[in-house]
Amino acid sequence: PDLGGHYQFRVIVLGDAAVGKSSLLRCFAEGPAGGVATPCPTVGVDFYSCTIPLPPAGRAKLQLWDTAGQERFRSITRSFYRSAAGVLLVFDLTNRASFERVPEWHHEAAGDRPPAFVLVGHKCDLAAQRAVSAEEAGHLAASLGMVAFVETSARGNLNVELAFQTLAGGIQRALGRGGVTPHRGCGGIRLIPSRSHPRPPARGEPRQRCQC
Amino acid sequence: VKRYIRKGIPNEHRALIWMIVSGAQTNMEQNPGYYHRLLEGEKNDKLVEAIKTDMNRTFPDNVKFRKTADPCLQHTLYNVLVAYGHHNKAVGYCQGMNFIAGYLILITKNEEESFWLLDALIGRILPDYYSPAMLGLKTDQEVLGELVKMKVPAVAELMERHGVMWTLVVSRWFICLFIDILPVETVLRIWDCLFYEGSKIIFRVALTLIKQHQAFILEATNFPDICDKFKEITKGTFVTECHTFMQKIFTDPGSLSMATINKLRETCREKLLSQG
Numbered sequence: 001p002d003l004g005g006h007y008q009f010r011v012i013v014l015g016d017a018a019v020g021k022s023s024l025l026r027c028f029a030e031g032p033a034g035g036v037a038t039p040c041p042t043v044g045v046d047f048y049s050c051t052i053p054l055p056p057a058g059r060a061k062l063q064l065w066d067t068a069g070q071e072r073f074r075s076i077t078r079s080f081y082r083s084a085a086g087v088l089l090v091f092d093l094t095n096r097a098s099f100e101r102v103p104e105w106h107h108e109a110a111g112d113r114p115p116a117f118v119l120v121g122h123k124c125d126l127a128a129q130r131a132v133s134a135e136e137a138g139h140l141a142a143s144l145g146m147v148a149f150v151e152t153s154a155r156g157n158l159n160v161e162l163a164f165q166t167l168a169g170g171i172q173r174a175l176g177r178g179g180v181t182p183h184r185g186c187g188g189i190r191l192i193p194s195r196s197h198p199r200p201p202a203r204g205e206p207r208q209r210c211q212c
Numbered sequence: 213v214k215r216y217i218r219k220g221i222p223n224e225h226r227a228l229i230w231m232i233v234s235g236a237q238t239n240m241e242q243n244p245g246y247y248h249r250l251l252e253g254e255k256n257d258k259l260v261e262a263i264k265t266d267m268n269r270t271f272p273d274n275v276k277f278r279k280t281a282d283p284c285l286q287h288t289l290y291n292v293l294v295a296y297g298h299h300n301k302a303v304g305y306c307q308g309m310n311f312i313a314g315y316l317i318l319i320t321k322n323e324e325e326s327f328w329l330l331d332a333l334i335g336r337i338l339p340d341y342y343s344p345a346m347l348g349l350k351t352d353q354e355v356l357g358e359l360v361k362m363k364v365p366a367v368a369e370l371m372e373r374h375g376v377m378w379t380l381v382v383s384r385w386f387i388c389l390f391i392d393i394l395p396v397e398t399v400l401r402i403w404d405c406l407f408y409e410g411s412k413i414i415f416r417v418a419l420t421l422i423k424q425h426q427a428f429i430l431e432a433t434n435f436p437d438i439c440d441k442f443k444e445i446t447k448g449t450f451v452t453e454c455h456t457f458m459q460k461i462f463t464d465p466g467s468l469s470m471a472t473i474n475k476l477r478e479t480c481r482e483k484l485l486s487q488g
Binding site: 017018037038039040041042043044045046047049063065068070071072073075076077079080 | 262307342353384387440
């Protein structure tokens with residue numbers, strides 16, 4: 001792929017209720033302070049965006065979607081997360097049930113042409129309450145064909161960026177292999193051509209239109 | 213009465229007026245002891261578990277909802293939600309109800325009244341927003357889309373062009389009835405009308421927010437921009453000036469009859485059901 005411009009990836013964060021999806025996202029999008037406060041349950045969907053470097057040369061603008069963990073909300077978010085380029089599938093390392101539901105979430109979001117997945121074991125700062133080993137989670141991630149397994153903590157700001165970076169890298173590699181194509185669904189992946197100076201467009205400056 | 217309510221119910225009378233105009237008072241009087249029997253009865257473990265998950269996450273910034281508070285509203289909230297989940301088994305517990313029940317508790321300062329008001333909202337005033345299929349919610353989001361097409365066509369066209377589903381930008385407006393989206397006083401004023409005039413008030417508020425910020429929304433040139441704009445339009449002086457805001461919701465969107473809404477609800481529901 002042309003690394004002259006930058007990519008825009010749509011990323012969805014999925015997983016059971018109260019595993020820490022919103023904290024993880026806030027820690028990433030708003031900085032470490034965002035991951036400390038106890039957030040209210042997400043109702044429906046919530047949106048963030050963030051630009052990250054994408055080695056070797058480019059960068060990626062991530063369109064980040066936080067979703068409600070409660071099962072019934074899937075009926076309103078399902079049609080949407082099928083258009084994602086990448087999924088962070090989060091479980092709580094201290095809550096075994098949330099880990100056991102990972103295959104179900106994976107199946108739910110994979111569809112016919114699965115996006116890139118990164119499995120995230122969250123709340124790794126609570127070492128004493130750990131209920132899932134890294135080895136076990138790593139095996140599950142591999143058996144489901146995921147890009148990687150990453151342990152994170154929003155409270156301790158551990159590996160949060162790494163998780164998103166890994167996912168963006170995975171999406172990029174999938175693009176290279178032709179496993180996914182730009183415009184997956186509507187706007188799941190887009191390549192935005194570079195101008196002379198790669199920088200985010202200033203307010204009021206015309207931007208690339210959605211091609212779909 | 214309608215005019216008086218639209219002007220805002222004084223806070224000291226709010227609980228009583230809500231109880232009367234919603235029919236909650238009548239239900240409570242006709243079913244003495246019912247609420248307490250629900251609390252004493254056998255519990256569904258899964259339901260209790262789901263409610264417990266959200267207890268520390270409901271208004272964590274409000275000291276009265278902390279675990280250590282005395283009196284502890286977290287405990288009151290737990291009781292109201294557990295009782296409601298066993299009363300309305302088709303709904304059980306849906307996230308969002310915790311915020312609504314929390315507001316009701318703060319206003320009524322009475323557990324049983326909060327329960328009956330929650331029942332008025334979920335069982336009668338709102339059409340099936342919270343049951344597992346959320347069909348009423350999906351329907352109303354589509355209905356809003358149709359109303360925007362009629363009343364603010366440029367915005368509808370923008371959403372369509374960029375493939376932004378209404379559910380992405382307005383689901384919280386409907387599910388939380390504007391809690392944590394609009395300022396508290398504005399929310400309460402909206403609820404005054406909601407209890408008396410019914411669910412079409414939600415459309416009036418949504419349409420007003422969209423119409424008022426039409427030019428601002430139309431500045432968006434891509435998908436994420438649009439989503440950001442919809443977050444922005446619920447902030448600022450337009451929504452904090454609740455008197456003016458409440459006047460606007462009855463003038464800005466123009467006429468909005470219950471007949472129109474019912475008809476749209478019917479066609480949107482058909483469409484959703486045929487899509488599976």
